[in-house]
Amino acid sequence: MNKLPFYEEKLVKALMYLSVLIVAYCVVSVVGTILQRGLPVLSWQMVSEVPGGGFFIGGKGGFLNAIVGSLYIVGGSTILGLLIALPVVFYLNVYLKPTSRFAAIARLAFDALFGIPSIVYGAFAFTLMVAVGMRASLLGGIIVVTIMIVPMLIRSMDEVAKNIPHGLLESSYSLGSTRIETIGIVLRQIAPAIATATLLSIGRAIGDCAGVMFTAGFSDHIPTSLSQQAATLPLCVFYQLTAPQQSVQDRAYAAAVVLTLIVLVLSLGGRLIMSHFNKNKV
Amino acid sequence: MSRMTYRIFKDKMAGSVMAALTLAAILLVVVMAMELCVKSAPILRHYSLWTLLTESQWKPMKGEFGFLPFLAGTFWCTVVAIVLALPVSLLMAVYLTEYARPQLRTYAYPLLDILAGLPSVIYGVWGSLLIVPWISHTVAPFADRQSSGYTVLAGGIVLGVMILPLLISLFMELFANVSQNLHEASTALGATRWQTVKHVVLRQSAPGMMAAIVLALSRTMGETIAVLMVCGNLIIIPNSLLDACYPIPALIANNYGEMLSVPMYESALMLAAFLLFILVVMMNIGSRIILKRFRS
Numbered sequence: 001m002n003k004l005p006f007y008e009e010k011l012v013k014a015l016m017y018l019s020v021l022i023v024a025y026c027v028v029s030v031v032g033t034i035l036q037r038g039l040p041v042l043s044w045q046m047v048s049e050v051p052g053g054g055f056f057i058g059g060k061g062g063f064l065n066a067i068v069g070s071l072y073i074v075g076g077s078t079i080l081g082l083l084i085a086l087p088v089v090f091y092l093n094v095y096l097k098p099t100s101r102f103a104a105i106a107r108l109a110f111d112a113l114f115g116i117p118s119i120v121y122g123a124f125a126f127t128l129m130v131a132v133g134m135r136a137s138l139l140g141g142i143i144v145v146t147i148m149i150v151p152m153l154i155r156s157m158d159e160v161a162k163n164i165p166h167g168l169l170e171s172s173y174s175l176g177s178t179r180i181e182t183i184g185i186v187l188r189q190i191a192p193a194i195a196t197a198t199l200l201s202i203g204r205a206i207g208d209c210a211g212v213m214f215t216a217g218f219s220d221h222i223p224t225s226l227s228q229q230a231a232t233l234p235l236c237v238f239y240q241l242t243a244p245q246q247s248v249q250d251r252a253y254a255a256a257v258v259l260t261l262i263v264l265v266l267s268l269g270g271r272l273i274m275s276h277f278n279k280n281k282v
Numbered sequence: 283m284s285r286m287t288y289r290i291f292k293d294k295m296a297g298s299v300m301a302a303l304t305l306a307a308i309l310l311v312v313v314m315a316m317e318l319c320v321k322s323a324p325i326l327r328h329y330s331l332w333t334l335l336t337e338s339q340w341k342p343m344k345g346e347f348g349f350l351p352f353l354a355g356t357f358w359c360t361v362v363a364i365v366l367a368l369p370v371s372l373l374m375a376v377y378l379t380e381y382a383r384p385q386l387r388t389y390a391y392p393l394l395d396i397l398a399g400l401p402s403v404i405y406g407v408w409g410s411l412l413i414v415p416w417i418s419h420t421v422a423p424f425a426d427r428q429s430s431g432y433t434v435l436a437g438g439i440v441l442g443v444m445i446l447p448l449l450i451s452l453f454m455e456l457f458a459n460v461s462q463n464l465h466e467a468s469t470a471l472g473a474t475r476w477q478t479v480k481h482v483v484l485r486q487s488a489p490g491m492m493a494a495i496v497l498a499l500s501r502t503m504g505e506t507i508a509v510l511m512v513c514g515n516l517i518i519i520p521n522s523l524l525d526a527c528y529p530i531p532a533l534i535a536n537n538y539g540e541m542l543s544v545p546m547y548e549s550a551l552m553l554a555a556f557l558l559f560i561l562v563v564m565m566n567i568g569s570r571i572i573l574k575r576f577r578s
Contacts, residue, residue: 009476012373016381019373020390023450026443027393030400030408037411084303091300102304108567109308115497115566116314116559117504119531123538123555124314127321150307178293200399207401210506210535234403238507241407256407260400267399271392 031260038257041250047258051220063255066236068222072138073212073232074205077145081201084146085153086194090186092154093161094169094179107158113151118211121148126214139226141216148211149201156200160193161186192273199270203263209234233259314559322553325546334553340517347550349557354519355434355527359509360502362438362523364495367445372491374446375453376479398447406511409440414512417524427524432514435523440508445498452494456487456576490576493569500565504558506531530554 046062088106096103125144126136134140164186172182187194209232217229218239233255240252325334325347337348378387418431460483468478484491514526515536538551 005474005477009474012476013381016373016377019370020377022370023374023397023446024393026446027397029412030405030443031396033408033412034404037407084307087300088304088307091297091304095297095300106304106308108570109311111570112311112563112566113307115500115504115562117506117531117562119504119506119534120314120318120555120559120562123534123552124317126538127317127552147310154307178289180293180296181289203399203401207399207403209401209403210531213535214538234401234507237403237407238511241410241511253407256404260404263399263401263404264396267395268392271395 034256034260038253042254042257046254063236063251065220065222066231066233069230070206070233073141073145074202076142077205078202080146081149081153084150088154089157089161110151110154114155118148118208122211122214136215136217136229137227138223138230141212141230144211144215145205149205152201153197156197157190157193160190164189195273196270199266203266209238318552318556318559322549322556325549325553338519342544342547351517351519352528352530352533356503356529358434358520359437359441359529360499363441363502366442367449371446371449375450379454379457380479394447402508405440405444405508409436409512413439422524429524432526433524434520434527436512437509440512441502441505445501449498456490457483460486493572496565496569500562504562506535510535530558
């Protein structure tokens, strides 16, 4: 009997174990390296104070400005994004027929938009802002991040909305409701998808760096109006990492820890919602 | 009756508002293409596209705009990333779909989620803390070279890790869609598991795998901050894996917004963004169409 296939099987299986180990190592290594370097320098002062005088040349203070700036941008863009994405998903799945040409083109366009790198969004938005005379500001950051996350929100909600049984909509119609009035049913069906899509997009919005680089700018203060520049966590990491002083670099690493922890909570939370929140599913 | 007409009016009204929103979202692609095209027109009027792409001198002050170093940087980082990520993700996807117990899958998904969710700046920090020193202290002396560690190799490794979750999830979806009957037929003929995978599963999903790879490539090409932090950013055409490089997104991120008074500088950067846009959109749409065919 030819033994070769069995040796091959064993070899490949060993390689597979190896690849699983490599992937697991990557996760542990990335998260571990960030925590190992950042946790010792993370302190309450870091997350609760805006930078004191001479932030970039050392001195006291933390990066509260970046935390608050990120929260403003993420909060604003997530709300705006949902306001745009929900109607579009509803329209694609309830108003249009499954065979609709327009829907197919729209889905392809969202696929294309989803893949466009954030640096291109940033550059594009900046030229538009210059054209209308806007400066880098909180508002600019919110707009560009909204544009970035809308395709993502639409795509991930649409995946689920596509599978809503048509009988469900028809039974609603047969009771006399119009298409817009079935919105309650559709929303209840895709509620878990809305939650996970929102968490995913928050994750992408908070981690985006290239998009807000030109459009939101950077500042040492907490913005008090939409027209002021706002700092964000990723840029806070990026700018301060290259500083020559140890104390400023420490802030970058501490900010990286905060960012990593936020993303960890978001992605684990998303899984949890997916598995526990499916009770309205038909 | 008037209540009825009101309800119908509301239905129609909501419909047209939502149609307008959808249309606006679609038009965004067109508007972006046009805007980038218009902005990069001035430089295309002065130099032919071919000269710009094949010239290797980048001296904006002297009016020399050669994109070759940046194209080469993006190309080599992408190649290294895919060469490193492909075998690992392929084997892991095969393992999770064909071999592993379902329980192991429930442990693997959160790990992949984390990997997919981490922001690119975190990968950049990881790369500069771990990969760059490793290359500088271990790899470079091993190859008998001096290197700062900020190299094509560092960029490739970081990008490779970043695209792992995308590749694995796309591969897993493809493999799971291969019909169970084919599996059983192959097993009935006496094939081992790996033989079934090799001759049935992989062959069945080959076109889809190509599409998945193209999709991952388009992701690596647009990645900005992580590569910017580990690639060294020297305007040279890299000769080896241990040379620094300067990918296109890094060029835009580092220079856009300043020195725009230099003639045609902004236009040149916009052309870079336009090239990136065209490449990524084409690769995306192409691979999505193929992948969609596989799903149905």
